[in-house]
Structure formats: structure tokens, C-alpha cells
Amino acid sequence: MSEVVIQKAPAPAPTARPATRPVRRRRWSRYSSRTFYLFVSPWVLGFLLLTVVPLGYAFAMSLTNFDGSSSLWRWVGFSNYQELLHDSDAWASLLRTVLYTAIVVPLSVAVALGLAVLLNRRLRAVGLLRTVFFLPSVVPVVATAIMWKLIFNRDSGLLNAILERVGIDAVTWLVDPTAFYALIILTLWGLGAGMVIMLAALQGVPVELEEAALVDGASRWRIFWNVTVPMISPVIFFQVVTGVIMSFQVLVQPLLLAETNSIGAVSTVPPSTHLYMVQVYQEYFANQRFGYGSAMLWVFFLIILIITLLVQRSSRFWVYYEVDRDQSD
Amino acid sequence: MPDDRAPVLYSRRSFLAGSALLAGGAAAAPLLSACDASSGGSGTSGGKTTLSVMYASNELTKEHIADFEGRNPDIKIQLIEPGNDDAKLNAMLAAGNPPDLVRGAAVGSANNNARGLATSLDPYLDKSTVLKKEDLLAVNDNWRWDGHQVGAGPYYGITKDWSQDATLWYNVALFEQAKVAPLSTTEPVTYDKLLEIARKLTVKKDGKTVVYGVGIEWQWGLYGPLCSMILSQGGSLYSADLTRTDLTTPEALRALRWLVDLAQSGAAPSSLNPLPDQADLSTFMAKRMAITQDGYWYGGNFFEAAEDMKASIRMAPAPMMGDKRVSPCYAGIGAWIPAKAKNKDAAWKLMEYFMAGPPAEERAKSGWGLPALKSLLPQMPQELPYQQEAYKTAQAELDYNVPLPVSPYVTVGNWISALNTYVDQAARKKITVEVAGQKITEDINKLLKQGKDRIG
Numbered sequence: 001m002s003e004v005v006i007q008k009a010p011a012p013a014p015t016a017r018p019a020t021r022p023v024r025r026r027r028w029s030r031y032s033s034r035t036f037y038l039f040v041s042p043w044v045l046g047f048l049l050l051t052v053v054p055l056g057y058a059f060a061m062s063l064t065n066f067d068g069s070s071s072l073w074r075w076v077g078f079s080n081y082q083e084l085l086h087d088s089d090a091w092a093s094l095l096r097t098v099l100y101t102a103i104v105v106p107l108s109v110a111v112a113l114g115l116a117v118l119l120n121r122r123l124r125a126v127g128l129l130r131t132v133f134f135l136p137s138v139v140p141v142v143a144t145a146i147m148w149k150l151i152f153n154r155d156s157g158l159l160n161a162i163l164e165r166v167g168i169d170a171v172t173w174l175v176d177p178t179a180f181y182a183l184i185i186l187t188l189w190g191l192g193a194g195m196v197i198m199l200a201a202l203q204g205v206p207v208e209l210e211e212a213a214l215v216d217g218a219s220r221w222r223i224f225w226n227v228t229v230p231m232i233s234p235v236i237f238f239q240v241v242t243g244v245i246m247s248f249q250v251l252v253q254p255l256l257l258a259e260t261n262s263i264g265a266v267s268t269v270p271p272s273t274h275l276y277m278v279q280v281y282q283e284y285f286a287n288q289r290f291g292y293g294s295a296m297l298w299v300f301f302l303i304i305l306i307i308t309l310l311v312q313r314s315s316r317f318w319v320y321y322e323v324d325r326d327q328s329d
Numbered sequence: 330m331p332d333d334r335a336p337v338l339y340s341r342r343s344f345l346a347g348s349a350l351l352a353g354g355a356a357a358a359p360l361l362s363a364c365d366a367s368s369g370g371s372g373t374s375g376g377k378t379t380l381s382v383m384y385a386s387n388e389l390t391k392e393h394i395a396d397f398e399g400r401n402p403d404i405k406i407q408l409i410e411p412g413n414d415d416a417k418l419n420a421m422l423a424a425g426n427p428p429d430l431v432r433g434a435a436v437g438s439a440n441n442n443a444r445g446l447a448t449s450l451d452p453y454l455d456k457s458t459v460l461k462k463e464d465l466l467a468v469n470d471n472w473r474w475d476g477h478q479v480g481a482g483p484y485y486g487i488t489k490d491w492s493q494d495a496t497l498w499y500n501v502a503l504f505e506q507a508k509v510a511p512l513s514t515t516e517p518v519t520y521d522k523l524l525e526i527a528r529k530l531t532v533k534k535d536g537k538t539v540v541y542g543v544g545i546e547w548q549w550g551l552y553g554p555l556c557s558m559i560l561s562q563g564g565s566l567y568s569a570d571l572t573r574t575d576l577t578t579p580e581a582l583r584a585l586r587w588l589v590d591l592a593q594s595g596a597a598p599s600s601l602n603p604l605p606d607q608a609d610l611s612t613f614m615a616k617r618m619a620i621t622q623d624g625y626w627y628g629g630n631f632f633e634a635a636e637d638m639k640a641s642i643r644m645a646p647a648p649m650m651g652d653k654r655v656s657p658c659y660a661g662i663g664a665w666i667p668a669k670a671k672n673k674d675a676a677w678k679l680m681e682y683f684m685a686g687p688p689a690e691e692r693a694k695s696g697w698g699l700p701a702l703k704s705l706l707p708q709m710p711q712e713l714p715y716q717q718e719a720y721k722t723a724q725a726e727l728d729y730n731v732p733l734p735v736s737p738y739v740t741v742g743n744w745i746s747a748l749n750t751y752v753d754q755a756a757r758k759k760i761t762v763e764v765a766g767q768k769i770t771e772d773i774n775k776l777l778k779q780g781k782d783r784i785g
Contacts, residue, residue: 065779065782065783067783068415068419068422068423069415069418069419069422069423069444069446070444070446071445072444072785073783150605153605154536154537154538154602155537155538155539157605160537164535169535170535170536170537171536172601172602174603175600175602176757258603268600268603268753270600282746285419285742286740286742286743286745286746287740287742287776288740289779290419
């Protein structure tokens, strides 16, 4: 092996600090910041145009009694927010949304992880199995909801036909109290995307770590819990955060599972699946209360923001990063 | 980093400020352009008017559009599908850039009319040689608003077709199967009797419903049926000034109780057992529903049905709950021209063509609803036996046509929401019918107050 000789560049002779800044250094600085801002500008512009401006517009609307179409509106100050404080329907729908999120997010993360672990093994036709489990997540939500609606139908649905075979009477799935479970099943049906992300994370876990633990006498479960899970915890964290936000914002699925086919009939969404966004939709389009609906959305935005920050805060106790963030800065 | 010492050309602050300015400018541009009457989808260019029309493409078809454009070479139609909700229309109205012609229902149009969203069609009707006021059937009165009441003042829209929506269609074969005497095609049945018959016609097996006795299109909303029942008892829905409602009256409570009884009986699809496809049609056509409350327009569905189905179909008058025979229209779909439409004259040309021209004649002959013009009534189909009977029943029902009560301060959608919520709770025995009536009254009165406050 030939020796590589590294020649040190001659050190510049120490000179006195010039009165003016070196031209070369200044150019570099300008070039750096300009490039940085040039590259981030598409995002910043998009953020301002598509997020900040609509947010501001919605906030302004929340201070009015705007009906969505006519010019007959006036400023009402914070009365929409005051009304929201005493709106039992809105708070009840918010509680249902929290319950839905509390069930769906852990379930979807756990099931996606479980499936990923199973499909991370050397199985025959593992590629086919991965495709089969991933496939539902690429089917549009409308098609999925209609499919499940037909499956859940009391009189002609597949589910009741199966139950009938085993001697169980038909269940009216799409009304309360079972509508909530139907919604959860529909939601979990699309967890293939989460499974793929988990699978990618699992495949990034160094085999040496698991082998070392095995040599040390750790059981399979112990290896999974103490080695694998910490290694993929950033991905789990990502799934939890996005899952919480998406679950809070669920709207289409309850509408499609209900007998709704018109704006006025949005109230046919069963009470157990009448989530917060359904209530907002009802205020906007059935009740023509764009101002009040906007106030509801602003409050909801703040609630989601706070919950996301809490989840973010909690991550320091259970998310493991291979790179120490303090040192990496 | 040396940046803190270097005089940077673009500071964070100046960059963000600049970005905000750009974003604000970009956001303001479309808003400002919305104020410009010449912008948007509709307009005139090169001597050709582009007419922006929000209508369902299965009603205003490609063939209609091509025919109209052939007759009016200076007009080009840009069709916009309305969609399931009003989001698209709301956005266009709010931007001051509405379509030139919009699909809508006559019943409930007072809400738009009172908010100044629609154009008065009286100047056009006065001049038209095609659409004349004296030729308009009473259903068009639902488009009228004089600032105080529906049915008086200028017309703000024209109905394309309509139905006596409380009338019934039934399948004689299912009556024979259940050994139940068929309904009269001339004399109305009472709602109580209808429920009794529906119970007898219903067939259940293993917890499933094989045949429903009746369907009232529950999923389309209970406002029409409720009003029909109240009117039939001589009751009213609103105070004289249309700013208050009361569903705790004996008439309203009786109607609500009937709806609750129907849901609890399981003789009809309801919120307790919704249909998978949001309409009674497929169930009725599959011979799994004996009676459906749908109105004359429903007859269009049977034109291509199997021969045995055609032979079994009958139409019966609207049921009665009290002593008064009524047969209202629940919708009366047609079109209106927004107040801020840019091509009103061209829109009127299309209105004339669509409401009184070849498409109107085509519709009248098809059986898809009653024509909204007196002159087109003789063109209704009478070739097949079921069509001949339905024609007679529908003609007889014309004498009992009454307008559905409407206030400009709430929408039909508001009513449907409130009714769905509380009738469902009563059907589940969570609240009594009396409490449901009280709750609906409170909710609607609150909305009426807000609407009155907004409209003035």
C-alpha cells in the first residue's frame, strides 16, 4: 500500500487586519445568503400564499357574520368565538374527535409496525404480500368508503352474510352504536402506507446490533423492544405526529359512510361519527355560517397546534436519535 | 459563521418582508380581478360571448349545448358541474364572478332572492315571445319574492320541470304477494293507513329486510314530508312575518310522531337503517320496496324497465294527514340568473331555449317530471298503460298543489339538518317527540333570528 503524502499548504504570513474587510470574504458571504434565500423562497412564498394568507383571511372572516355568498355581512367582533365557548354540539364533536384520534393513532401505528415486522422476514412471496397490504392505501378514499359502505350494509352487505353463516343475526353497522367502529375499520384499512414507512425503517436497523444482543443472550422480544424499537423511534414519532394531525382533520370518511348525499343531509352522519370537521362543514355549508365556521377552524387550529407541541415535547422521553442533536449543530 | 460581521445583501427580515409583499400582491391580484366585471370564465371576446353555466350535464346535455350554439353562433357555453355542495357557487358568488346561469330549486329560492343574489326576470318575461307569465304554472310562483312573501313580486327563476312530490308509486305485484288491497289511483290514503299498509307489506328475515313496505326518500330530507303533513291538517310552519317557527303545535307533533313511528316500524329505510346508495330507486326497481313517495318524475325511471315491472306500476295521490287534500312540490328544479352575472341577455336566451324550447318538449314527453309551462302539459307521455294512469293522477293532483312554506331567513338545508338530528334521536327513544319538536323549534328559531339579522 503506497503511502499517501499530504502536503500542507504554506500558512499565510500573518498580516495586520486591513482597514476594510477582504473583498473575497464579503463576496462569499453575499453569495451564501443569497443562494440560501433563493432556494428557500419557493417554500416561503408557498407558505405565505397558501397558508398565512388563507389563515389571515379565515381569521378576518371569523370576525364577521358572512354567509358565504352575499354582500350582506358585518363585523361581529369576537362574538363567534364567544358563541363557540357555549356551543355544546361543537365541544361534543371535539371530544368525539379526540376519542377517535386516541383509538386510531395507536392502533394504526401498532398494526403498521406489526405488519412491517412480519413482512420484514424472509418469507416466500414476501414482495407479493407487501404489495397486497400496501394496495388498499393507494385506492382513493371515496372508492374505499363506498366499498365498505356496501360491505357494512345490513340487508345486502358481505359482513352480515358472513355473520349469518355462523348464526349471528344481521347488524346495522352504519348507524349507532356501531357506526364508530365502522369508521375505525375504514380508517385502518389504509394503513399500508404507514406499513411501508415502518418497513423502510426496520430495514435501516443495523443487523450487528441485533446480533450483538442475541449473542448477549437477549430474547427475540427483548431485542425488538430494546434495540429495534428505539432505533426506529424517530419514524414512529413521525407516524404519530402526522397520524394525530390527520385523524383530527377527518371529514370525508364520516360523510361518505353516512346516508348523506346533500348538504342539508350532513346531519344524517350518525352522532358517534359526527366529528369536529363534520360539525364545521355543517356550519359552513348547511347553515351558511362561514364566519362561525371560520372561528371553529381557528380554535381547532390552535388545539391541534398545542397537541402537536405536546407530542413533540414528549418525544424527548421516548425517541432515540443516533446523532446527538446538540453535538450535530 | 462570518455572516454576523458581513454586510449581507438580503437580511432575513428584508427577505421575509419582500416575500410577504410578493405573496400579498399575488393574493390580492385575483381578489382585485374579481372586482373586474370583464374577468373570469364568462365574457366576450372576438364578438363571441362565453356563457358560463352551472348546470348538471345529464340535464343540459352536450346535444342541447351543441344545438343551442348552432342556433346562436355568437354564444359559446362553458358548462360547470354544480357538484354536491354549494362550495363552488359560494366561491364564485363571493368573488363577484358568478356563473351566468345557475341550476337551483324554486322551493327555498327566497333565501337567495332576499339576499339580492338573483336577477329579476320580469323585464325579460315581459318582452319574451317564448316564455310568458300567463303560461307559467303555479310551481314557478315559488321563485317569486316581493320583499315580504313568497309567491308575490317578480320572478327570480324558472322551473324546468317539477312534481307533486308527495304522490306515491307502488308495485301491485308486491301488494298481491302480501294479500293487501292496492291503493286507489284517485282517492288519497291517510298517513296512518299508509303506515299500517306498509307494515303489512314489509317482509323481514333473519334480521334483514327483504321487502320494505314504503320509502319516503328519508335520506333526501324530511322537510317536504313534514310540511305536507302539517299543511294537510290545516297547520302552518311559520309566523306571518316568517321570522318564527313552532313545531310544538298539535299538527307538527302529529307529523313528527308519524315519522318516528315509521322509522321505528322498520317498514321504511330511515336513519335507523339507511340504504347503501342514498336513494330508494334501486330497492324499488329490485322489487324490494312496495311503495315509494317520489312524485310524478319518478315515472321516467320505468320507461326502460322490464315489462312485468311496467305492468305492475301505479301512481297514487298524495296521502292526507288531516281533512285538507294537498299535493305540494318539494323542489321544482330550474335555473336563475345571478345578480352579478355578466351576460344576462345571453343567459336569458339559454333560459328560453332550455325552459320552452326543444329540451323542454323533450322532457315533457319523457315523463321525467311535469313541465313547468301550461302549454307543454298535453305533451306528457300517455302511450303505456302506467303512463296513462299516472297522467290522470297527476292532472287530478294539480288542483291540490300548494306552495311549501318557506322563509327567506333559513334554508331548506337548515330544516333538513335539524329534522334529521332530532327525529333520529326520537326514533332511538333518546328524547320524546315533544322534546324533538321543542329542540327543532329552538334551533330553527335561532337560525331565523340570525338570518333576519343578516338580511334585515
